[in-house]
Amino acid sequence: MPLHLLKLCVGIESVAELRRFTLARAKASPGAIHAHVTRMRPTRAGELLDGGSLYWVIKGQICARQKLIGLEDFVDSAGVRRCALELDDDIVSVAPRPCRAFQGWRYLKPEDAPADLGAAGEALPEELRRQLSALGLL
Numbered sequence: 001m002p003l004h005l006l007k008l009c010v011g012i013e014s015v016a017e018l019r020r021f022t023l024a025r026a027k028a029s030p031g032a033i034h035a036h037v038t039r040m041r042p043t044r045a046g047e048l049l050d051g052g053s054l055y056w057v058i059k060g061q062i063c064a065r066q067k068l069i070g071l072e073d074f075v076d077s078a079g080v081r082r083c084a085l086e087l088d089d090d091i092v093s094v095a096p097r098p099c100r101a102f103q104g105w106r107y108l109k110p111e112d113a114p115a116d117l118g119a120a121g122e123a124l125p126e127e128l129r130r131q132l133s134a135l136g137l138l
Contacts, residue, residue: 002051003044004108005068005085007036008101009056014126015064018056019091026089035072035084038105042083045071053092054085055108061096062114063126093117096129 012018022034042048053065070086094114117129124132 001047001110002053003047004052004065004110004113005042005048005054006062006099006106006108007038007054007056007104009058009064012056012058014058015056015091015093016126018058018064022089022091033070033086034066034089035086037082037084039080039082040104041071041073041081042105042107044107053113054087054105055094055113057099057101060098060101062094062099063096065092065094065113065116066090093126093129 009018012021025034026032036054048068049071052068054068055062055065058064067088067090068085069088070084072084072086074082074084076082094116097114
């Protein structure tokens with residue numbers, strides 16, 4: 001059974017902005033694997049790479065996910081060990097759900113992960129999705 005990660009998407013205001021950022025990064029480095037660098041390597045790598053995703057918290061809500069495709073350990077230029085969370089370029093919007101701020105990342109069990117929105121949910125503007133979620137209607 002896959003396990004997921006939950007991470008704050010600092011500096012990003014919307015799923016649309018996350019998509020633009022990812023696309024710009026892909027254009028700047030064609031063929032490169034999109035990755036998010038973190039200090040610690042997840043200890044449950046096997047479960048994460050068995051179909052797990054990185055769920056992004058944007059403006060206090062879990063809003064999107066990207067499939068995890070690999071974990072790569074490396075040492076940065078300052079000699080600090082890091083882990084690159086290698087991600088699929090496809091960003092999937094999920095049913096928004098409130099989430100308090102935290103540091104680092106957290107494991108997210110499959111049964112606790114929000115459902116994908118699908119085409120009907122994607123058609124709604126993101127701000128409206130946030131408001132409907134806050135009212136408990138989405």
